[in-house]
Amino acid sequence: MEKQNRRSFFKSAGLLTATIAGASTKSVKASPENILSEDRMGVLVDTTTCIGCRNCEWACKKTHNLPAGELNSYEDKSVFKEMRRPDSSALTVVNQYENEKRINFPINVKVQCMHCDHPACVSACIVGAFSKKENGSVIWDTDKCIGCRYCMVACPFQVPSFEYDKALDPEIRKCDFCFERTKEGLLPACVEICPVEALVYGPRSELIKIAREKIKKYPDRYIEHIYGENEVGGTSWLYLAGQDLAKTKALPALETKTAPGVSESIQHGIFAYFVPPASLYALLAGIMWLNKKKKESSEGE
Ligand code: SF4
Numbered sequence: 387m388e389k390q391n392r393r394s395f396f397k398s399a400g401l402l403t404a405t406i407a408g409a410s411t412k413s414v415k416a417s418p419e420n421i422l423s424e425d426r427m428g429v430l431v432d433t434t435t436c437i438g439c440r441n442c443e444w445a446c447k448k449t450h451n452l453p454a455g456e457l458n459s460y461e462d463k464s465v466f467k468e469m470r471r472p473d474s475s476a477l478t479v480v481n482q483y484e485n486e487k488r489i490n491f492p493i494n495v496k497v498q499c500m501h502c503d504h505p506a507c508v509s510a511c512i513v514g515a516f517s518k519k520e521n522g523s524v525i526w527d528t529d530k531c532i533g534c535r536y537c538m539v540a541c542p543f544q545v546p547s548f549e550y551d552k553a554l555d556p557e558i559r560k561c562d563f564c565f566e567r568t569k570e571g572l573l574p575a576c577v578e579i580c581p582v583e584a585l586v587y588g589p590r591s592e593l594i595k596i597a598r599e600k601i602k603k604y605p606d607r608y609i610e611h612i613y614g615e616n617e618v619g620g621t622s623w624l625y626l627a628g629q630d631l632a633k634t635k636a637l638p639a640l641e642t643k644t645a646p647g648v649s650e651s652i653q654h655g656i657f658a659y660f661v662p663p664a665s666l667y668a669l670l671a672g673i674m675w676l677n678k679k680k681k682e683s684s685e686g687e
């Protein structure tokens with residue numbers, strides 16, 4: 387009952403946000419980019435609840451028109467033998483790790499883009515293709531993207547991937563927080579399908595309160611850490627666990643310092659001895675843009 391109320395609360399919250407977002411959807415292009423809204427949404431992942439069914443992987447592929455196969459093929463647990471990373475064919479994956487507390491009950495950790503509050507990908511993108519939206523999503527504009535792949539290098543979670551296997555017009559791919567669904571008032575596909583509500587969608591600030599309550603109520607079940615609350619300045623996706631996910635190597639051990647600061651200082655450090663970054667970026671952007679246009683026109687012909 388409590389679960390149903392909670393789900394409907396978050397559904398309503400989603401709808402409310404969607405209504406607000408919907409009201410501004412038409413003006414999304416005109417609205418300022420890279421906003422850190424107080425009302426931004428997030429997902430709370432409870433790794434102590436996740437059963438590793440991988441339904442989320444299937445739903446994500448279906449929603450993003452990626453070859454998904456039959457849902458029952460995801461019952462194959464042999465995939466857990468190796469660690470997988472999200473890539474252009476799977477925007478989210480679930481990995482399995484040894485449970486420090488209960489040996490026969492491995493923990494399952496779903497990974498995807500974290501939708502950082504201060505995204506390194508946004509900071510690194512030299513043509514402004516990436517942006518952080520009001521609802522918390524970090525998305526990118528394929529028309530602006532020149533394929534330089536700086537976002538891939540900058541991301542502290544190693545998330546953006548490139549369609550290397552695509553001969554014509556390969557693109558950057560990553561979890562887009564189901565931007566097209568949420569703006570219509572729908573839940574992200576992975577959240578909607580999760581059979582045990584291991585994924586809860588809602589305003590990030592509310593999710594943090596819920597996570598704290600859970601930690602307080604079940605101190606034996608959870609460690610006192612919400613992964614993503616402060617890592618790299620905070621992320622929209624948050625994790626609860628019974629053990630340190632960074633030590634488990636399920637997620638990277640990161641400082642609270644925002645990643646763009648790090649990547650910017652790297653870039654500035656490198657380029658300080660060469661040409662000013664802006665000129666070099668402009669030159670690179672120009673070359674890549676020309677290449678892209680040349681390719682488009684030859685494809686057109
Ligand atoms: S996880 Fe990586 S790709 Fe996703 S928002 Fe953060 S920096 Fe960008």
Ligand code: SF4
Binds near residue numbers: 445477478561562574
């Ligand atoms: S939010 Fe959407 S894009 Fe991201 S992992 Fe879930 S289903 Fe995939």
Ligand code: SF4
Binds near residue numbers: 435439442480494576
């Ligand atoms: S659908 Fe839910 S329970 Fe199943 S693997 Fe994904 S997060 Fe875990």
